[in-house]
Amino acid sequence: MTERLTGRVALISGAASGMGASHARAFIAEGACVMIGDIADTAGQQLAAELGDRAAYIHLDVTSSRDWDAAVAETIRCFGKLDVLVNNAGILDGGPIGEYTEKQWQNVLSINLTGPFLGLTAARDALVAAAPAAVVNISSAAGIQGVPGVHAYTASKFGVRGLTKSAALELAPHGVRVNSVHPGGILTPMLGASSDATLDRGANPLARLGLPEEVTPLVVFLASTESSYCNGAEYVVDGGMTAGRA
């Protein structure tokens, strides 16, 4: 069987846990080299060690342009090029309007939206040099529809969707495709270890949360040349949550 990412070199932010770790595992299984970037150093180093010679870890705080520059340079030093960027790192935080502070707002925006912008900025020349290249920005179902109480998160994920489209238009002539992925309700540490995987059908037509491994194949597809005509688009993986009222 042909590996779908043979010869590809990916930098995945926030890949020490949750969906990012699932993406890293699948990318390695599909033949890619993967630089895991995260602030969770112990978990990131353990995952890189588990994944073997085609994986490495670097401390990457996505709010730091200096960290991004170092992560891109280290990816090229270790693996020779960078042709896939997965902007996956993110945090979930919320609170009612009137109580939610500007500081909380800025923190979510800086990680979830400025982070992907800084990643694109740092990786742009390397991606162009390695074209055909792909960027996969992890947004959310909250980048498709509003969610009460998580205003900064929703604004950041709508922002990621917009950034995806403007970058896709700008970078297409240079051989770099940019798409966004919109998961909804995935069982990861973000939702808390004690999350109940079952939901009522009013909340989700499939009546359950999804698993990271149910999102990863979409990210593999968008990172691979199989998706060569997919560009500037949003790909929803949410069990039908945003399809309408159940």
Ligand SMILES: NC(=O)c1ccc[n+]([C@@H]2O[C@H](COP(=O)([O-])OP(=O)(O)OC[C@H]3O[C@@H](n4cnc5c(N)ncnc54)[C@H](O)[C@@H]3O)[C@@H](O)[C@H]2O)c1
């Ligand atoms: N779990 C869900 O239901 C869900 C739904 C829609 C979208 N998402 C998005 O998917 C992405 C992955 O989330 P997850 O559910 O796997 O969560 P997670 O908490 O398991 O993973 C997030 C990772 O990002 C890292 N991180 C946090 N701040 C960082 C920073 N400043 N710099 C670098 N890394 C940082 C964390 O250390 C962690 O490893 C996020 O962008 C999230 O918003 C999640």
